[in-house]
Amino acid sequence: MTTSLGKFRFGLTLLALLVFAVAANAQSGRTRPTPTPEDTPERVETEEVKINILAYDENGNFFEDVRAEDLVITENDILHQPASLRRIPASVLIVMDTGGELRWVKSLDQTRKTAAALVAGLRPEDSVAIMQYSDKAEIVSEWTTDKGETLAAINRTKFGLRSAFLDAVRLGADLLTKEGVENRHLVLITDGTDSFRDPRSREKIFRDLLATDINVHVISYTRMEITDIEPRTKAVSKAPPRPALPPEIAQQLPNGARDIATAPKVGPTISLDRKHLDTMKRRKADLELAENQLLTLTENTNGTMIIPTTKEEMVEKTAAVVRIIDGGYVLTYQPKVSFAQKLGERNITVTSKRPGLVVEAKRKLIVKPER
Numbered sequence: 001m002t003t004s005l006g007k008f009r010f011g012l013t014l015l016a017l018l019v020f021a022v023a024a025n026a027q028s029g030r031t032r033p034t035p036t037p038e039d040t041p042e043r044v045e046t047e048e049v050k051i052n053i054l055a056y057d058e059n060g061n062f063f064e065d066v067r068a069e070d071l072v073i074t075e076n077d078i079l080h081q082p083a084s085l086r087r088i089p090a091s092v093l094i095v096m097d098t099g100g101e102l103r104w105v106k107s108l109d110q111t112r113k114t115a116a117a118l119v120a121g122l123r124p125e126d127s128v129a130i131m132q133y134s135d136k137a138e139i140v141s142e143w144t145t146d147k148g149e150t151l152a153a154i155n156r157t158k159f160g161l162r163s164a165f166l167d168a169v170r171l172g173a174d175l176l177t178k179e180g181v182e183n184r185h186l187v188l189i190t191d192g193t194d195s196f197r198d199p200r201s202r203e204k205i206f207r208d209l210l211a212t213d214i215n216v217h218v219i220s221y222t223r224m225e226i227t228d229i230e231p232r233t234k235a236v237s238k239a240p241p242r243p244a245l246p247p248e249i250a251q252q253l254p255n256g257a258r259d260i261a262t263a264p265k266v267g268p269t270i271s272l273d274r275k276h277l278d279t280m281k282r283r284k285a286d287l288e289l290a291e292n293q294l295l296t297l298t299e300n301t302n303g304t305m306i307i308p309t310t311k312e313e314m315v316e317k318t319a320a321v322v323r324i325i326d327g328g329y330v331l332t333y334q335p336k337v338s339f340a341q342k343l344g345e346r347n348i349t350v351t352s353k354r355p356g357l358v359v360e361a362k363r364k365l366i367v368k369p370e371r
Contacts (some may be wrong), residue, residue, distance in 0.1 A: 047339055048083065049075070050213040052183065052302055053350050053361035054328040062327050063357055070354035073333050075346050084332045089125040090183045090325050091143065093176055094118060095168050097190035097221070099134025099160035102283050105224040106191055108159045110311055114189050114219055115154045117315045119147055121322035129175060134160020137168035139175070162195040166205050176214050184214045185303075185325050191221035192290030199289050206297045210345075210366040216301040217321045219314060222291035223307045229287070232280040302363035331361070339367045 053071070055063040068082035096111050119128055130141040130153045141153030169188075176184045186209075194202070209216060291307065298305040304324050308314040331350060350361035 047335055048332050049335055049346075049348065049365065050330060050332050051348055051350060051361055051363055052213075052215050052328050053331050053359050054324055055352075055357060055359050056327065057356055058358060066329055066357065066359075067354075068331075070352055070357055071331065071359065072351045072353050073331070074349050074351075075333075075335060076337075078336055080333045080336060082331055082333050086330050088183050088330055089123065089127065089145075090185055091127045091129075091176065091181045092118075092122060092185045092187060092325060093129045093131060093172050094154075094187045095131045095133065095172050095189065096140075096154070096157055097134075097163065097165065097188075098132045098157050099195075100163045100191065100193070101161050101195065102279070103191070103221075103225065104228040105311070106221045108157065110314065111189050112154050112157060114314050114318060116151055118187060118189075118219075118318040118321060119150050119154070121319055122147075123326050126326065130154060130157075131168060131172055131175070132157040133164045133168035134158070135162045135164065136160075137164050137171045139171075143181070163191075163193055164196055165190060165192060165194040166197050166202060169205055169209070173209055173212060173214060177212055183330050184212070185217060186214050187217045187219065187321060187325075188294070189219045189221075190294075191225055191287060192218070192294045193283075193286045199286055202290070202293050206293060207366060209297065210300055210364050211368050214301060215325075215363075216298050216303040217324065218294045218298055218303070218305040219318065219321065220291060220294060220305060220307050221314075222287050222294070223309055224311070224314075226284060226287050226291075227309070229280055229284050233277065233284055299362075300364040302361060328361075343367045343369060 053066075055066045057063050066085065068085040071082055071085070073080040073082060094115050096115055097106065098108050098111060100106060115130070122128065124147070125145060127143045127145055128141075128147075128150045129139065129143045130150060132138060132140050140156060141150055144150060169186075172186050175181075176186060192202075193199075295305050295307075297303075304321060306314070306317040306320060308317055335346070344367060346365040346367060348361075348363050348365060350359055352359040
């Protein structure tokens with residue numbers, strides 16, 4: 001009995017010691033001193049704005065040795081100092097409009113020729129990706145510096161009946177803003193109309209582009225399409241009636257049927273179809289709205305818009321787009337008013353203070369809460 005009682009007391013003593021030890025450890029954990037600022041690594045987040053600048057001499061030739069101290073940056077009329085200035089290869093995403101149920105000038109062949117001319121003019125070190133859109137938007141070729149591979153991808157593009165234009169713009173922005181992609185350029189070969197969305201929705205999607213450092217360039221079908229459709233908005237017209245089949249489809253018909261489908265029509269056309277006239281008027285209005293919004297987009301994103309009046313001019317003017325893509329530098333600076341401090345629009349302009357150096361750079365930046 002005595003032995004059992006001794007064991008019982010020993011057990012109680014051991015239990016008490018264990019409880020005390022746990023309590024002491026717990027108390028020690030609560031009273032452990034917090035690290036001082038000297039013990040904790042300081043995390044510094046640096047805000048940065050990127051903008052492409054076009055630099056050339058008074059004769060229009062590329063300026064070779066631009067220095068950061070040559071430039072004057074204003075953001076909402078506040079002067080800023082450059083943080084870096086680099087000349088780096090461009091990342092160029094070419095978006096090809098290969099569809100559309102209402103079109104007369106726009107064709108798959110013309111879009112391919114325009115894209116191929118653009119690729120041919122770019123520098124060998126530039127990376128190029130190809131996207132097409134008609135019934136849907138899809139990547140045809142990922143980033144590559146191999147021009148042969150890119151040209152082969154252009155020739156793989158296919159015709160479609162619809163135009164998923166805005167989906168293509170959003171997909172293109174996602175591709176260009178991936179990590180590792182720098183000196184970003186989005187080139188749209190398009191009429192800017194969309195078969196699936198209300199034309200007013202372009203404003204929001206275009207505005208989202210202003211929250212990036214993507215430079216948007218447009219080679220537009222709008223003026224050629226508007227010129228061609230204008231007579232069709234009237235009851236009596238000298239313009240030939242719309243072909244029953246798109247040219248890409250008509251060319252696949254047997255010889256006899258193909259000749260009938262593609263034969264030119266002569267003489268005035270009289271339309272008593274009120275629904276058709278209304279469709280033509282809406283189409284013209286859509287093209288005019290698209291042209292205006294695309295022009296504003298390129299102005300706000302430090303890009304350019306080519307509005308040719310002939311197919312030949314459309315191909316020739318790709319050289320002007322190439323000149324802007326490859327004729328510049330990438331400039332960065334730190335904003336004096338932080339993004340967290342002030343959201344909304346920031347108007348950025350870069351000019352030159354060096355004699356003989358002409359600089360063009362202007363864009364609108366939208367600072368959003370998530371940034």
